[in-house]
Amino acid sequence: MPAAQFAVFGHPVDHSLSPRIHQAFAQQCGIELSYRIIDAVPEDFASAVRGFFDEGGRGANVTLPHKAAAFALADEHSLAASRAGTANVLTCRADGQLAAHNTDGNGLVRDLTERHRVDLHSHHALLLGAGGAARGVAWHLLDAGVRTLTIINRSPAAAAALADAIGEPTRVHARYWDDLASIGSYDLIINATSAGILGAALQLPFSVLDSRALCYDLSYGAAANEFLGWARTAGARCAFDGLGMLVETAADAFALWHGQRPATEPVYQRLRRQAA
Numbered sequence: 469m470p471a472a473q474f475a476v477f478g479h480p481v482d483h484s485l486s487p488r489i490h491q492a493f494a495q496q497c498g499i500e501l502s503y504r505i506i507d508a509v510p511e512d513f514a515s516a517v518r519g520f521f522d523e524g525g526r527g528a529n530v531t532l533p534h535k536a537a538a539f540a541l542a543d544e545h546s547l548a549a550s551r552a553g554t555a556n557v558l559t560c561r562a563d564g565q566l567a568a569h570n571t572d573g574n575g576l577v578r579d580l581t582e583r584h585r586v587d588l589h590s591h592h593a594l595l596l597g598a599g600g601a602a603r604g605v606a607w608h609l610l611d612a613g614v615r616t617l618t619i620i621n622r623s624p625a626a627a628a629a630l631a632d633a634i635g636e637p638t639r640v641h642a643r644y645w646d647d648l649a650s651i652g653s654y655d656l657i658i659n660a661t662s663a664g665i666l667g668a669a670l671q672l673p674f675s676v677l678d679s680r681a682l683c684y685d686l687s688y689g690a691a692a693n694e695f696l697g698w699a700r701t702a703g704a705r706c707a708f709d710g711l712g713m714l715v716e717t718a719a720d721a722f723a724l725w726h727g728q729r730p731a732t733e734p735v736y737q738r739l740r741r742q743a744a
């Protein structure tokens with residue numbers, strides 16, 4: 469019997485770590501699978517996904533810029549996907565219908581709380597960005613217990629829309645990017661912008677950083693260097709990139725598809741060594 473087919477869709481997507489991560493999980497669990505990269509431009513995304521599943525594909529990861537399109541394509545949506553309005557996992561059900569899920573928020577919280585041993589309960593968090601990834605993590609940070617969440621975005625309407633969608637006005641606030649210098653300090657700063665991968669500088673004032681602050685960039689590799697460098701220069705207690713989140717989100721997708729959650733730490737450590 470041929471190995472079950474999985475894939476990651478994105479554009480550009482050539483450097484995706486997902487094939488390596490899923491093959492490492494599969495080896496660990498004694499599962500045989502095929503996992504490939506499918507580069508699809510936005511106009512071709514829907515037909516490429518349908519073609520993949522029509523030919524027997526079992527599951528797909530979806531990355532930039534297709535996460536909203538993946539959500540729209542699916543027949544049913546998990547709570548996490550519905551809240552975010554985006555999906556990073558598509559699964560073909562036995563009846564041929566597509567189920568959408570979003571594992572970003574769970575992946576971030578697991579990486580923070582289990583790998584980096586952060587107790588989120590006491591934190592006043594500043595979330596930079598209000599795009600797909602920010603929407604994917606915002607509710608999970610609140611569910612994990614952050615005391616307040618301040619969302620700030622270059623285009624203010626998106627930050628206000630996310631705060632409104634969450635609907636907890638005593639805990640969640642939207643602020644203007646232009647107000648950064650006067651909004652006070654935070655002990656958890658999460659960069660969910662794509663500035664790093666776009667090669668743009670965020671130009672954040674040091675005043676947003678509390679002396680005990682922990683900083684986290686959802687990006688990893690070279691894309692995280694600017695924000696993490698800023699955090700260390702500003703005196704952050706810890707500064708983490710999103711490599712651990714990537715591995716945790718992949719493990720959640722793997723669990724959805726194969727019914728078992730692999731151990732993530734060996735895979736994370738191997739990728740970290742290779743990145744070094």
Ligand code: NDP
Nearest residue numbers: 597598599600601622623661662663668686687710713714
């Ligand atoms: P989106 O395109 O949906 O959103 C991008 C966000 O970044 C928007 O809020 C945008 O603001 C903001 N932004 C872009 N450029 C700038 C800039 N120069 N200054 C300030 N803000 C800027 O992307 P995603 O939300 O999907 O992804 C964001 C990042 O998170 C990416 O780097 C992605 O790789 C990473 N990510 C990592 C994951 C992991 O597992 N580690 C998982 C998911 C995402 P505006 O609205 O004004 O345009």
